[in-house]
Amino acid sequence: MNPRFTLENVRVVLSHASHPGNIGATARAMKTMGLRSLFLVNPRSFPDRQAEIRAAGGWDILNNATVCSRLEEALSDTILAAAVTARPRMLSHEVFDARQGARELVASAVQYPVALVFGREASGLTSQEAGMCQIVVHIPSNPDYSSLNLASAVQVMAYEIRMALSEPPARLPEGGSQPATSSQIELLSRHLERVGVESGFIDPHEPKRFIARMRRLFARARLEEEEVGALRGFLSAAERRMQIRE
Amino acid sequence: MNPRFTLENVRVVLSHASHPGNIGATARAMKTMGLRSLFLVNPRSFPDRQAEIRAAGGWDILNNATVCSRLEEALSDTILAAAVTARPRMLSHEVFDARQGARELVASAVQYPVALVFGREASGLTSQEAGMCQIVVHIPSNPDYSSLNLASAVQVMAYEIRMALSEPPARLPEGGSQPATSSQIELLSRHLERVGVESGFIDPHEPKRFIARMRRLFARARLEEEEVGALRGFLSAAERRMQIRE
Numbered sequence: 489m490n491p492r493f494t495l496e497n498v499r500v501v502l503s504h505a506s507h508p509g510n511i512g513a514t515a516r517a518m519k520t521m522g523l524r525s526l527f528l529v530n531p532r533s534f535p536d537r538q539a540e541i542r543a544a545g546g547w548d549i550l551n552n553a554t555v556c557s558r559l560e561e562a563l564s565d566t567i568l569a570a571a572v573t574a575r576p577r578m579l580s581h582e583v584f585d586a587r588q589g590a591r592e593l594v595a596s597a598v599q600y601p602v603a604l605v606f607g608r609e610a611s612g613l614t615s616q617e618a619g620m621c622q623i624v625v626h627i628p629s630n631p632d633y634s635s636l637n638l639a640s641a642v643q644v645m646a647y648e649i650r651m652a653l654s655e656p657p658a659r660l661p662e663g664g665s666q667p668a669t670s671s672q673i674e675l676l677s678r679h680l681e682r683v684g685v686e687s688g689f690i691d692p693h694e695p696k697r698f699i700a701r702m703r704r705l706f707a708r709a710r711l712e713e714e715e716v717g718a719l720r721g722f723l724s725a726a727e728r729r730m731q732i733r734e
Numbered sequence: 735m736n737p738r739f740t741l742e743n744v745r746v747v748l749s750h751a752s753h754p755g756n757i758g759a760t761a762r763a764m765k766t767m768g769l770r771s772l773f774l775v776n777p778r779s780f781p782d783r784q785a786e787i788r789a790a791g792g793w794d795i796l797n798n799a800t801v802c803s804r805l806e807e808a809l810s811d812t813i814l815a816a817a818v819t820a821r822p823r824m825l826s827h828e829v830f831d832a833r834q835g836a837r838e839l840v841a842s843a844v845q846y847p848v849a850l851v852f853g854r855e856a857s858g859l860t861s862q863e864a865g866m867c868q869i870v871v872h873i874p875s876n877p878d879y880s881s882l883n884l885a886s887a888v889q890v891m892a893y894e895i896r897m898a899l900s901e902p903p904a905r906l907p908e909g910g911s912q913p914a915t916s917s918q919i920e921l922l923s924r925h926l927e928r929v930g931v932e933s934g935f936i937d938p939h940e941p942k943r944f945i946a947r948m949r950r951l952f953a954r955a956r957l958e959e960e961e962v963g964a965l966r967g968f969l970s971a972a973e974r975r976m977q978i979r980e
Contacts, residue, residue: 492758513883513886516882516883516886517882517883517886519876519879520875520879520880520881520882520886521875521876522875522878542883544883545879545881546879567821574766579745586893587897597929627893628893628896628897628898628900629767629768630765630766630767630768630896632768633765633766633791633792634766635762635766635790635791636762636763636766636889637762637763637885637889638791639811639883639884640759640766640886640889641765643882643883643886643889643890644889644890644893647873647874647888647890650874650875650876651874654874689799696798704782730915
C-alpha cells in the first residue's frame with residue numbers, strides 16, 4: 489500500500505459552496521492532512537481573493553481544483569462517495585460515523601478514487617445529491633448544536649482519513665471483481681428508467697420513486713462492473729424486444 | 735460518569751490569539767462538540783465583531799469566555815494541561831497524538847478541570863508556555879505542511895474529546911490521592927527556586943535550568959496534592975533552618 493497514492497485517491501467535493509473563505513480553508517485543511525484532490529460543484533465565487541488568503545499553504549490545491557457544473561461530473565470515476573452530514577437523516581443509506589466512514593473510504597482508496605461530498609453551508613446536501621452517494625458519514629456532535637463550519641468538517645474528515653491510513657487495513661479488497669464507478673451506475677439508472685417508461689411500468693410523469701428505490705439498492709449492494717454490464721445487457725435485450733413488438 | 739460534567743471540565747485556552755475570527759470559530763467548534771469553557775490569554779482584540787460573526791451558534795461560549803493576562807491564571811485550578819502542537823518539538827514532555835491525548839484528558843476530566851492549550855497562530859506556544867503544561871498533544875499531519883488553522887485544530891481536538899467520551903474509560907481514577915493543581919505546582923516550583931537560591935545551590939542570575947528540569951519531573955510524575963504538601967513542608971523546614979544559621 490502506498491499511502492501517498494491512497495490519499496490522492498480521496499477527493500473532497502464541495503457542492504455549491506457560498507463563501508470563498510470556506511473554499512480556501514478547505515484547501516488548507518486538506519493540505520495539512522495530505523489530501524490533494526478538490527472538486528468544486530457550482531461554487532458561488534471562484535477563483536476569489538478571499539479563498540486564496542484562507543488557503544495559506546494549500547494554495548496549490550486551490551490552483552489545481554476542478555470546477556464542475558454538476559455533482560455527477562465530480563463523482564463520475566469514483567467507486568464510493570460518502571455524503572457527509574452533521575446529522576444522519578437519510579436512513580435509506582448505510583450510515584457510518586466519521587471514524588468508521590474514513591476506514592471504509594480508505595479501504596477502497598487503496599485502489600480506486602473515492603469522494604467525500606459536502607453540501608451548502610446553510611442547508612447541507614439535497615436529498616438528490618445524497619442519492620448520488622453510496623454511504624452517509626456523520627460527524628458525531630452536540631445534539632443541541634451540530635452545525636460545524638464547512639472547512640472544519642473537512643478538517644475532521646481529512647484528519648480521520650489520515651488516521652485510518654495509519655491503521656492496519658480492516659479488510660482486504662476482494663480479488664477479481666472490479667467495483668462499478670459512479671457514472672456506470674448513473675448510466676444503468678437512466679437505462680433502467682428508459683426501459684421502465686418504454687415498457688409502461690413507470691409512469692413517465694412520475695419516474696422518480698421507482699428509480700430512487702433502485703438507486704438505494706445499488707448503493708447498498710456496492711455493484712460491481714460486471715454486474716452493471718450484465719444488467720445493462722438485460723435491459724438492452726428487453727428494449728430491442730419491445731421495439732420489435734411495436 | 736456524567737458526560738456533560740466531563741465536557742465542562744475540559745477548557746480550551748487560547749494564548750495570544752491574533753485574529754478575532756479564529757476566536758469566534760473556536761467558540762463554534764467547541765459548541766458543536768459540547769465543550770463550554772473558553773479562556774483567552776491576552777487576545778489581541780476581544781470582544782470583536784468578527785469573532786461574533788464567526789461564532790455563529792457558539793456566541794454563548796464567546797460571551798462567557800474568561801479573559802486573563804497570564805497563562806498561569808487560565809491553568810490555576812487545572813490538574814492536567816495539554817500543550818497542543820502541530821509537531822512535537824518539546825521532547826522533554828510526554829507526547830500523545832490527538833486521539834490518545836484526548837483519552838488522557840477525558841480520564842482526568844471525569845473528576846477535575848483539565849485544559850487544551852493553543853498558542854499563537856503564527857508561532858504556536860512558547861517553550862515557557864509549554865513548560866506550564868504537563869503533556870504535549872500533537873495532531874498527526876502532513877510532514878510537508880502541518881500548519882492547521884487555529885480553530886481547525888480546536889475542532890479536531892474537541893471532536894476527539896467527544897469521541898473519547900463515548901469509549902469505555904481506559905483507566906479508572908485512582909482512589910484516595912488528589913492530583914495537584916497547576917497553581918500548587920507553580921507555588922512549589924517558586925518555593926524550590928527560593929530555597930535553592932538561599933542555599934547557594936542555584937546561581938540567582940541563572941536559576942532557570944535547574945527549575946526547568948524540576949518542572950519536567952513534576953509534569954512526568956503527575957504530582958499529587960499530598961506530595962506537594964510534603965515537599966513544601968520540607969522546603970519550609972530547610973528555609974527556617976537556613977535563617978537560623980545566618
